[in-house]
Amino acid sequence: DAKTTQPNSMESNEEEPVHLPCNHSTISGTDYIHWYRQLPSQGPEYVIHGLTSNVNNRMASLAIAEDRKSSTLILHRATLRDAAVYYCILRDVGTQGGSEKLVFGKGTKLTVNP
Amino acid sequence: DTEVTQTPKHLVMGMTNKKSLKCEQHMGHRAMYWYKQKAKKPPELMFVYSYEKLSINESVPSRFSPECPNSSLLNLHLHALQPEDSALYLCASSQGLLGNRARPQHFGDGTRLSIL
Numbered sequence: 597d598a599k600t601t602q603p604n605s606m607e608s609n610e611e612e613p614v615h616l617p618c619n620h621s622t623i624s625g626t627d628y629i630h631w632y633r634q635l636p637s638q639g640p641e642y643v644i645h646g647l648t649s650n651v652n653n654r655m656a657s658l659a660i661a662e663d664r665k666s667s668t669l670i671l672h673r674a675t676l677r678d679a680a681v682y683y684c685i686l687r688d689v690g691t692q693g694g695s696e697k698l699v700f701g702k703g704t705k706l707t708v709n710p
Numbered sequence: 711d712t713e714v715t716q717t718p719k720h721l722v723m724g725m726t727n728k729k730s731l732k733c734e735q736h737m738g739h740r741a742m743y744w745y746k747q748k749a750k751k752p753p754e755l756m757f758v759y760s761y762e763k764l765s766i767n768e769s770v771p772s773r774f775s776p777e778c779p780n781s782s783l784l785n786l787h788l789h790a791l792q793p794e795d796s797a798l799y800l801c802a803s804s805q806g807l808l809g810n811r812a813r814p815q816h817f818g819d820g821t822r823l824s825i826l
Contacts, residue, residue, distance in 0.1 A: 630814070639714075639800050639817030640753060683752065697766070698743075698802075698815060700752035 600684045605705045608674045616669040616704055618684030623664050628687045630698070631658065631669045633680040640683065640700075643669065679708045713737055714818035716801050722824045725791060731821045733784040733801030742784040743815060744776060745800040753800055759784060791825045798822050 601619040608614040620629065630645040644651055644658045646667075651658040657670040671678055683703040714735045723729050733742065741760050745753040758766035759778040773795075775787040784801055802815040 637819070639802070639819045640815075641817065642814035645814065681752075697755055697758070698753075699755070702752060 600686060600701050602682070602684055602701060602704045604702065605707065607707045607709060608671075609709050610676060611673050614671040614674045614678070614706065616671075616682050616684075616706065617666065618668070619666045620684070620686055621665045623686060624688065626688055629658065629660060629664075629667050630685045630687050631656070632683045632685065632698070632700075634683070634703075635677075635680045643682070645687075674706075674708045676708050676710060679706055681705050714801055714803055714816050716799075716818035716821050718821060719819070720822045720824075722826060723788070723791065724826050725793070728787070728789045730788065731786040731799055731801075731823075733786075733818060734782055735803040735816070736782055737803065737805075737816065738781075739803035739805050739816070740781055741804045742778060743802040743804075744784070744786055745802065747798040747800060747820070749797075788823075791823075793825045796823055796825045
């Protein structure tokens, strides 16, 4: 499985934007970039995913570098409820069975200060 | 509230007990998953079911036995567990593994298992 590298932790202030980086220099052409987050005492929650183009949804935006070797999850206005561990995951959709797996890295623990 | 329901939320069992974890979803998803998460670690995939058939077993010890009786239910049968098996067990589901393979997984909040 292709690997991702994320900072162990980040801090933000409430109502400010947050940019969570992810490096994936060995990404292949059939890897989708997925982001999940896990709030305390809950299961992981899907946030967003993309392949090549930037993506927006109600939760966040995903900015993907032109060479696809890195991406950034953007929370436009952090709230206290956004405090969680954020996981950047590559999902291979090019091989039979490959996309069935979510291989979680260590993720980034986001702390949001009031 | 999560759309994937796991029961029980907490379970304490001895090493000689037999118990089962249950997972249910009514989203019409045809792929279901079991993950194990140790404290302060990321989730690790254990099993994948696709259209009620086991498609991936990540070399999980036989004391863990999964079962998918129908498309809405997923069980994990536990027998003769070890203290190191204490963890949060997460169930997830997704629309299916045919066609668009990038569909997200929906997770339950897990069963916290303690082995005495």
